[in-house]
């Protein structure tokens with residue numbers, strides 16, 4: 646039995662408590678939050694769980710094997726460091742830390758102690774994204790030209806980080822995973838429309854190796870909740886829409902034949918563009934948070950390295966976020982990563 650302690654019981658933490666209560670050979674033994682009200686709420690849902698306002702009490706509890714950190718981003722580094730020092734395996738919510746150096750320190754420390762340290766890049770456990778990865782790998786899309794991601798909604802607004810740090814870790818981790826690489830440059834603009842401390846909207850352009858251009862649009866100030874990504878290849882194009890009831894993936898069998906001379910008339914263009922069918926592949930749906938929790942527990946139980954979402958991958962996302970911040974501060978300047 647793996648006993649897990651959950652630190653941070655705000656909006657997201659109770660979901661982790663539920664998952665670790667449902668997985669086989671796993672127990673949500675304890676949870677911590679600074680706010681007694683949040684602990685009371687969790688206790689009403691999970692009457693057997695032990696609660697504390699001081700997460701350090703959890704770290705010195707010998708019955709706890711692993712902790713899941715779901716507190717605000719600025720607390721991740723310190724809590725993860727202390728948890729590892731006390732010999733606990735760690736699953737930490739995204740983004741792993743506020744600085745890439747901190748992520749690297751955690752990575753080295755976990756390796757030195759022989760502990761699992763994993764970051765919650767939840768979309769790498771999303772069945773649509775997994776399918777997309779295999780599809781790109783199969784070569785069916787051909788050479789990827791460009792991709793763009795849209796992650797918008799009206800709120801919820803956060804006070805600890807801006808929309809970029811809240812939402813873009815998802816899209817950057819997905820792009821890094823799909824393209825098996827990290828961007829080499831970024832250029833971005835950020836915009837404060839509601840408050841004067843945090844950007845509500847960010848547009849970021851990322852350049853990946855192999856000439857792949859990518860764009861991320863995140864916003865808390867939008868009429869529509871959108872979770873979409875489009876990948877355009879030289880043979881086919883794919884749209885991933887996590888909220889589409891018909892299925893998360895649509896494959897467009899469309900492309901444009903490249904010729905040595907460019908078309909001069911609309912008729913010529915029609916001959917060059919190849920219009921095929923649109924396919925919606927059948928993809929079994931599963932709860933990504935559960936798959937992520939199971940992966941973490943398997944790594945702990947079998948003493949395996951969490952290669953899919955290790956601290957190195959967490960650090961790579963944080964490095965991109967910092968570069969985007971720098972570009973935003975410099976009014977969209979191109980920043981080398």
Ligand SMILES: NC(=O)c1ccc[n+]([C@@H]2O[C@H](COP(=O)([O-])OP(=O)(O)OC[C@H]3O[C@@H](n4cnc5c(N)ncnc54)[C@H](O)[C@@H]3O)[C@@H](O)[C@H]2O)c1
Pocket residue numbers: 652653654655656657658677678679680683698700714715716717718720738739740765767811
């Ligand atoms: N993977 C996802 O899809 C997803 C979704 C939402 C949030 N998150 C991540 O989860 C984390 C938490 O987000 P949230 O929306 O639940 O935030 P939240 O503000 O709703 O909750 C954070 C909770 O942590 C508590 N807290 C703060 N400092 C603490 C400390 N030192 N010890 C114990 N508790 C402490 C707060 O009292 C609060 O209840 C963030 O890192 C966020 O990025 C991930």
